[in-house]
Amino acid sequence: MISFGIIGVGGYVAPRHLKAIKDTNNTLVCALDPKDSVGILDSYFPNADFFTEFERFDRHINKLRRKKESVGYISICSPNYLHDSHIRFALRNGANAICEKPLVLNPWNIDGLSEIQKESGAKVWNILQLRLHPSIIKLKEQVQKELQDNPSKIYDITLTYLTSRGKWYFVSWKGDESKSGGIATNIGVHFFDMLCFIFGAPQKSSVHISKPDCMGGYLELKHARIRWFLSINANHIPQEFQDKKTYRSIIIDHQEIEFSDGFTDLHTTSYKNILDGKGFGLEDARTCVQIIHDIRNTTPIGLVGDYHPLCQKGLE
Incomplete structure (x- = not known):
């Protein structure tokens, strides 16, 4: 069972990611959203730690790392302009990133992410369902x-x-x-x-x-x-x-x-492929x-x- 984190759990597309994590028999251990209307978590992962402030989420991810309980993947469902930053955050913490489309807004952002990906050893995956x-x-x-x-x-x-x-x-x-x-x-x-x-x-x-x-x-x-x-x-x-x-x-x-x-299960199919190393990078x-x-x-x-x-x- 792989541990996941998610950024943007209160957003429109997040339930598809929560379902995919559950359908692939994995677990969500922590979630972040500036809005606290996230009752959707009760249907999937009620025990997941929830944060409304990025700084506290950052500290929690770091604490898990120091306890040798690092998350393997961070799913990114945040607004488009924050994808680049949140992918970088995942990679810096040694987690693979699964990001909603668009991956980033500008082609040069991909070049920067490619460098960090090489340095971190983690992977960036894009949902292109x-x-x-x-x-x-x-x-x-x-x-x-x-x-x-x-x-x-x-x-x-x-x-x-x-x-x-x-x-x-x-x-x-x-x-x-x-x-x-x-x-x-x-x-x-x-x-x-x-x-x-x-x-x-x-x-x-x-x-x-x-x-x-x-x-x-x-x-x-x-x-x-x-x-x-x-x-x-x-x-x-x-x-x-x-x-x-x-x-x-x-x-x-x-x-x-x-x-x-x-369209119903395409996110779950995407996650299965990613976990098998066959996703879209x-x-x-x-x-x-x-x-x-x-x-x-x-x-x-x-x-x-x-x-x-x-x-x-x-x-x-």
């Missing part, structure tokens, strides 16, 4: 087979992800681009990673519109031309999907890929981190070129 989705694995196999027959094939893709968020979003750290990285990072990073995983390295990127509640652009990969649109504005969701408050669509060469289901995350960095620092060009049809609605 869409790569483990059965439908995505099947699609990747299909594309690889088609590319063997036609190595120069370029796929035309339309990516649409619309998920409603209330006014709270803009008050929280997620609404602050310096902390979250913006819409493309918050809700788009795992889609960009998944598409690169299947269709190859990025070749070209442009942004058509960029607003606090939506973004649209064009991304060219080795084997794909992608028009993408991401939004947290409920008015952008088609009427028939308003009740679900989410619309997710990937159309490849006029054929829609269905992957709405099958620093370099696996580099491409998607570069993409979101470039998108965030690109000046929108407006409705010119090959843009997603919803970009026009985004400007209304």
Whole structure:
């Protein structure tokens, strides 16, 4: 049984990590969150020590080390802009880090983490669970087979992800681009990673519109031309999907890929792979981190070129 710590246990994604730790027959010994609404711990690890101040959590981790009871892994579910710092904290304490996406906000952060990883001997793992989705694995196999027959094939893709968020979003750290990285990072990073995983390295990127509640652009990969649109504005969701408050669509060469289901246990699968030494490390995350960095620092060009049809609605 491996001992875990977790940073950001009060956050939205933390329950998936708690479940994964339990499902892999391991234990959580300590948790940190500045907010104390963490009753979720009672359902998984009620005996875990809990801290609301980083300094006390730091002292506790150090005390465990001196008692030869070090945690083997620290799961990081904190706000995006703190990932880099919290990964460094884990490595300095000899613990492996399991970090939510985005791993970091800037590609040069990966270089720094790589150095500390070498010095510490511990490993950094990133949760890139869409790569483990059965439908995505099947699609990747299909594309690889088609590319063997036609190595120069370029796929035309339309990516649409619309998920409603209330006014709270803009008050929280997620609404602050310096902390979250913006819409493309918050809700788009795992889609960009998944598409690169299947269709190859990025070749070209442009942004058509960029607003606090939506973004649209064009991304060219080795084997794909992608028009993408991401939004947290409920008015952008088609009427028939308003009740679900989410619309997710990937159309490849006029054929829609269905992957709405099958997400439930992907964090547990990720943890199993990590514990077997088969997870996704620093370099696996580099491409998607570069993409979101470039998108965030690109000046929108407006409705010119090959843009997603919803970009026009985004400007209304």
